[in-house]
Amino acid sequence: MLHSPPGRMAILRALKLGDMLCAVPALRAIRSAFPAAEVVLVGLPWASEFVARYPAYLDGFREFPGYPGLPEREPDLARLPGFLGEMRAERFDLAIQMHGSGRISNAVVAEFGARITAGFYEPGIMCPDPATFLPFPERGLELRRLLQLTAHLGIPPDGEALEFPLSEAERSGAAALAHSIGIGSRDFVCIHGGASVPERRWPVDRFAEVADAMAGRGLEVVLTGSGAEVGITGAIARAMRAPAIDLAGRTPLGTLAAILERARLLVCNDTGVSHLADALGLPSVVISTGDNPDRWAPADRIRHRVLCRNSGVPAAEVLREALDLLSEPRRPASSPGRPLASEVRDVGRYAGSLL
Template sequence: MDRARAAAVGDPAAAAATARAPLDAHSVRRIGVFRALMLGDLLCAVPALRALKLGFPQASITLIGLPWARTLVERLPQLDDFIAFPGHPAWPEQPADLAAWPGFLSQVQSRRFDLVLQLHGSGGIANPLVACFGARRAGGFYVPGAYCPDADLYVPWPDSGHEIDRLLRVVDRLGVARQGRGLEFPVQEADRCALERVWPASRRCAGEYVCLHAGAQLRSRRWPVARFAAVADHLAQQGCPVVLTGTPAEAGLARELQAAMRHRAVDLVGRTTLWELGALIEGARLVVSNDTGVSHIAAALHRPSVVISSGGDVARWGPLDRGLHRVLWCDLPCRPCSHELCPSGHECALAISTEAVIDAAQLCLTGEIEHVPQ
């Protein structure tokens, strides 16, 4: 009995061997990757993208993602092209532009991808969507018992593990060798020069200043501003210039933070591009932030950080190097949480004291940390 027939009649070993048959790398010239998420989510996908690029060296890889990601794609060496996804009514990352959907699908289908990978999530909504892309083959995640477009190239959605490792399971299924778990955020000299135009003291203060990032996409993920202010004042009293970072939408939050501080901070909230922000973090002595995209940039650039995780899944999203990065969190039955605003008393955030963050920051500043290579 041949292996395919044996699999069909229920031979477990034959089924496993058939399901894991690798693709012929030379036949794959156009790969699409669907991951329409935010900054930290995309940076966690870099190890999988790196493996894909080396595993399919003749292929052009296109990210299908949210419009903001075009800037990231233009710099990451693992990606060659970009298609903007107009959003979906069921997903919160951006409002859906339904009028743009016909043009979007036409653009994706015109690429005639040899392979599309659904790296967006478990696949309940994403898999039927990706099936409309018109690719020759598709792979990614699915929930057992739910729709699975291609049993050979899809893997069951894992309920545990770091996001980097989850995504690498799809790479494994393709028969591609892993190329490490490290993140990348390629800052260039032009970015450092651009930052200097925004903040002329950036080079002179490199290695001395501390970046504080009090924002997060969800308000439930934000540690109290008053506690950030107390940490900032302590660091300023220690002689560290404090630099506030954030998006233009978080300018009000920065004003509230500065008003609560006794010392003056350098307010760069909303004043830097993505790559200027990278140059800023690259020169920081320490980053103190909520569990958001900035913490992943710090991890990619190997800058020490203190991350306050309010409601997040630390095992899934926390930095891998727990020596260089200190993650503070409180284990509660309600986490992980996806609420915009905490429906109870924000216990996960309030459980992290100002003193705990200051102590963690002091350990980083004095070098009393054990670096664990990724």
């Protein structure tokens, strides 16, 4: 529990796009509780774009140079001492560890030298401070774990909805791209066959089977992915009987999101784009692996169908859920205090490593 409002706070969450989107409800709650506070994200290099997209919740960005034992980036050991010294010099009132269980990341946050530190700690390992640290939950959706932490700090929740604000320029760019590839006024579905972890990728031939079934029902098929996933989208296209539009590597993140916003449905692996669909209100069928649904599935299981089988998910099951979603009218995404499009700062290019 916090006993006084912090003036300046740093939040460590040096992770990829999907992980960051799951943190938006917690960031919204923090802003609602402390509207005058300066909130700085400590994140991976790409996350400067994330901060620019959420000016209603985040005020600044500090690039995290990595740390031994944290796998998200190779640590820049020469840069690390200077970075930690700069963080201490900023004299933050509060530093929150939102980067996993805390086994390693709590030591990082402690080095920030904030007046108060908070976050998760791993059960069985010493708790830094019971007033501000919470045992890392073994189960539960990621967004709810983070909301449990903010609630532990006395911060009331402000809804569970994800958000991804878009600028008018991004929507205009997506409209122009849609017109140029012939889907300006046509119904289409997006197929996203990539994932940063190869074990999360559903087989190419099954994506192709579902895509052909969609095309057979009069829908255009758009294959999405990063530049690093051109090989995957190309393999899906070659395995299909029907033609498909391959946009892999052709869309900045905002344009990709604006294309998804126009789609009827997304079929994808358990990766960052599934959280993007959740934030945009786009119905989706997500093929998941292992115990990931318990932590990473969208909270809305009506709009988003998550399929996970130890023996593998058959294409027929994905198609059945896809057709059921397509039979329903598109519901708008909830918008809890969503920042206006005009408030989104200029952001850069979409990078495949984000997902």
